[in-house]
Amino acid sequence: MWQDLFVAGTDTTSTTIEWAMAELLQNPEKLKKTRNELQQVIKKDEEPKDSDINKLPYLQAVVKETLRLHPTAPILVRQSRSEVDLCGFKVPKDTLVLVNVWSMGRDSSIWTDPNLFLPERFLESGEDFIGEDLGFIPFGAGRRMCSGVPFAHRVVHTMLATLLYHFDWKLADGGKIEDMDMTEKFGTTLHKVKPLMVIPVKE
Numbered sequence: 001m002w003q004d005l006f007v008a009g010t011d012t013t014s015t016t017i018e019w020a021m022a023e024l025l026q027n028p029e030k031l032k033k034t035r036n037e038l039q040q041v042i043k044k045d046e047e048p049k050d051s052d053i054n055k056l057p058y059l060q061a062v063v064k065e066t067l068r069l070h071p072t073a074p075i076l077v078r079q080s081r082s083e084v085d086l087c088g089f090k091v092p093k094d095t096l097v098l099v100n101v102w103s104m105g106r107d108s109s110i111w112t113d114p115n116l117f118l119p120e121r122f123l124e125s126g127e128d129f130i131g132e133d134l135g136f137i138p139f140g141a142g143r144r145m146c147s148g149v150p151f152a153h154r155v156v157h158t159m160l161a162t163l164l165y166h167f168d169w170k171l172a173d174g175g176k177i178e179d180m181d182m183t184e185k186f187g188t189t190l191h192k193v194k195p196l197m198v199i200p201v202k203e
């Protein structure tokens with residue numbers, strides 16, 4: 001069981017942090033907004049703590065927007081236990097059903113400007129990833145939904161807050177942000193084809 005938790009919890013969490021950093025670097029005004037919020041909420045000489053997360057709505061919106069565009073588990077797998085009628089389609093018993101969470105996140109019938117990184121959309125809608133808003137299920141939904149959500153929530157937000165509160169960031173190869181390669185590699189986990197290589201800049 002510990003091995004299962006380790007496998008399910010490490011790659012997903014680190015990949016989400018990597019995508020969030022990549023999106024913020026590509027969108028400098030969103031990065032600035034996230035850092036400003038952190039600087040207002042976190043007291044000088046203190047480290048971001050999980051009890052601060054509730055006071056950081058913009059950071060929470062950044063994480064949601066990252067998971068919408070780059071859900072680390074892009075495809076969910078289910079098997080029908082009986083024959084069902086799904087939106088007019090007959091699904092026979094024992095059919096393997098693949099739920100494409102990635103394409104749901106980019107569906108223009110659900111999201112305005114689906115390919116843009118706009119954390120603000122979540123400030124307005126208040127949508128959450130707890131499996132109730134079925135257009136946005138990066139942690140799955142139903143009884144097999146991710147059981148690590150509370151832990152993932154703490155780790156992703158506090159890690160990002162720590163990285164962004166203390167430092168500004170620049171690309172390690174000195175390249176231009178506009179030329180950053182954001183290509184996704186599909187697999188059990190949705191990785192960046194080119195891992196993000198960045199250098200912290202202390203202000």
Ligand code: HEM
Pocket residue numbers: 004005006008009010012013016071072073076077137138139140141142143144145146147148149151152156
């Ligand atoms: C950002 C981080 C994470 C994401 C995006 C994520 C996403 C997911 C998804 C999509 C599923 C499948 C849900 C379904 O089929 O409906 C899942 C399952 C699972 N996750 Fe996570 N996860 C994350 C972090 C974690 C962490 C930190 C842990 C544990 C410490 C964890 C433990 C599990 C376990 C045990 C399952 C299997 C649940 C079951 O089959 O009943 N996950 N996760």
